Amino acid sequence: xxxxxxxxxxxxxxxxxxxxxxxxxxxxxxxxxxxxxxxxxxxxxxxxxxxxxxxxxxxxxxxxxxxxxxxxxxxxxxxxxxxxxxxxxxxxxxxxxxxxxxxxxxxxxxxxxxxxxxxxxxxxxxxxxxxxxxxxxxxxxxxxxxxxxxxxxxxxxxxxxxxxxxxxxxxxxxxxxxxxxxxxxxxxxxxxxxxxxxxxxxxxxxxxxxxxxxxxxxxx
Amino acid sequence: xxxxxxxxxxxxxxxxxxxxxxxxxxxxxxxxxxxxxxxxxxxxxxxxxxxxxxxxxxxxxxxxxxxxxxxxxxxxxxxxxxxxxxxxxxxxxxxxxxxxxxxxxxxxxxxxxxxxxxxxxxxxxxxxxxxxxxxxxxxxxxxxxxxxxxxxxxxxxxxxxxxxxxxxxxxxxxxxxxxxxxxxxxxxxxxxxxxxxxxxxxxxxxxxxxxx
Numbered sequence: 001x002x003x004x005x006x007x008x009x010x011x012x013x014x015x016x017x018x019x020x021x022x023x024x025x026x027x028x029x030x031x032x033x034x035x036x037x038x039x040x041x042x043x044x045x046x047x048x049x050x051x052x053x054x055x056x057x058x059x060x061x062x063x064x065x066x067x068x069x070x071x072x073x074x075x076x077x078x079x080x081x082x083x084x085x086x087x088x089x090x091x092x093x094x095x096x097x098x099x100x101x102x103x104x105x106x107x108x109x110x111x112x113x114x115x116x117x118x119x120x121x122x123x124x125x126x127x128x129x130x131x132x133x134x135x136x137x138x139x140x141x142x143x144x145x146x147x148x149x150x151x152x153x154x155x156x157x158x159x160x161x162x163x164x165x166x167x168x169x170x171x172x173x174x175x176x177x178x179x180x181x182x183x184x185x186x187x188x189x190x191x192x193x194x195x196x197x198x199x200x201x202x203x204x205x206x207x208x209x210x211x212x213x214x215x216x217x218x219x220x
Numbered sequence: 221x222x223x224x225x226x227x228x229x230x231x232x233x234x235x236x237x238x239x240x241x242x243x244x245x246x247x248x249x250x251x252x253x254x255x256x257x258x259x260x261x262x263x264x265x266x267x268x269x270x271x272x273x274x275x276x277x278x279x280x281x282x283x284x285x286x287x288x289x290x291x292x293x294x295x296x297x298x299x300x301x302x303x304x305x306x307x308x309x310x311x312x313x314x315x316x317x318x319x320x321x322x323x324x325x326x327x328x329x330x331x332x333x334x335x336x337x338x339x340x341x342x343x344x345x346x347x348x349x350x351x352x353x354x355x356x357x358x359x360x361x362x363x364x365x366x367x368x369x370x371x372x373x374x375x376x377x378x379x380x381x382x383x384x385x386x387x388x389x390x391x392x393x394x395x396x397x398x399x400x401x402x403x404x405x406x407x408x409x410x411x412x413x414x415x416x417x418x419x420x421x422x423x424x425x426x427x428x429x430x431x432x
Contacts, residue, residue: 084294
């Protein structure tokens with residue numbers, strides 16, 4: 001088991017963002033975290049990626065109770081926020097993050113070529129299109145060949161072509177994946193399993209097939 | 221009379237948030253205190269006003285910029301310890317400070333006609349005082365990043381905390397410039413002790429400050 005969440009709760013002041021989140025993620029499994037805006041998807045993945053700590057509950061990731069540096073070395077995160085330095089070039093961004101993961105330059109070249117950014121590597125990120133930034137963000141997340149990749153609404157702001165290209169890339173991923181979305185079709189297309197969250201609680205955990213009828217049933 | 225409406229709107233906003241007015245009052249208060257500590261010889265204090273103003277504008281930016289662009293999250297998810305992030309920012313700010321010193325000190329001395337009796341000691345004291353200012357502002361800026369009013373909160377917190385360092389640096393610098401070094405150990409001890417204590421507090425609290 002790569003990730004195990006048991007009765008996770010998270011409060012921000014008086015606001016309870018997560019009330020009871022429990023699910024597991026196995027090796028090479030693809031899991032969609034589905035839910036309407038404000039349901040707690042992003043808070044859940046921020047806890048898993050170590051950006052915030054849960055108020056209550058038990059989190060286990062790669063067998064550890066704490067998201068420390070050794071855990072972070074084994075995961076990659078892609079978000080709707082690209083996590084990139086706009087005033088650095090694409091290559092400089094990759095070089096910086098590679099230094100944090102102790103990854104060499106060959107891997108940077110390999111990823112930039114694979115994601116079609118090699119020719120524009122010396123351009124400032126602020127001059128990239130939204131699609132290019134997202135591809136660079138994916139390249140950054142793959143630098144360390146992660147065993148777990150977390151994608152938090154990665155299609156936000158992408159046009160149809162960018163979305164199609166992203167889905168093609170995701171279909172080639174071999175590692176375990178958590179994919180948050182509020183789009184039923186995206187969950188069905190990318191992941192074999194879906195966890196449906198509503199108001200900070202898991203209300204469905206099962207197959208991604210026939211999600212529309214499940215969604216309507218659960219949400220009523 | 222539309223200009224009056226604009227002015228009234230701005231005043232209403234200002235008195236609600238008190239952001240600019242707090243900053244202005246604190247800066248004015250600090251300047252008065254600085255000059256009062258160097259009666260008869262205000263140039264060293266004047267030099268420090270330059271450094272404070274530059275530092276207030278610049279040093280906090282290292283962290284706040286990461287918050288604004290969302291790249292602080294990129295550091296949070298990377299295998300890098302929170303203390304490394306803090307020390308990285310301190311080193312960056314210290315480098316900026318040294319560049320600033322290299323240009324500002326000679327210009328200041330030329331403009332005001334100040335020729336320190338002990339040049340090396342004067343530069344060391346200024347650098348130590350500035351370094352203490354960098355450490356305090358870098359450590360404090362981490363603590364305010366979660367606040368919505370972080371840009372305004374920082375000077376309010378920073379001025380009272382950094383005040384002993386500023387006064388001690390001005391006193392020690394005045395002594396070094398005049399060549400009268402009697403009792404210079406006192407302010408130097410305050411600068412070094414304050415820097416070490418702030419660095420230790422920053423190191424011990426950064427984990428809690430950075431991870432929500």
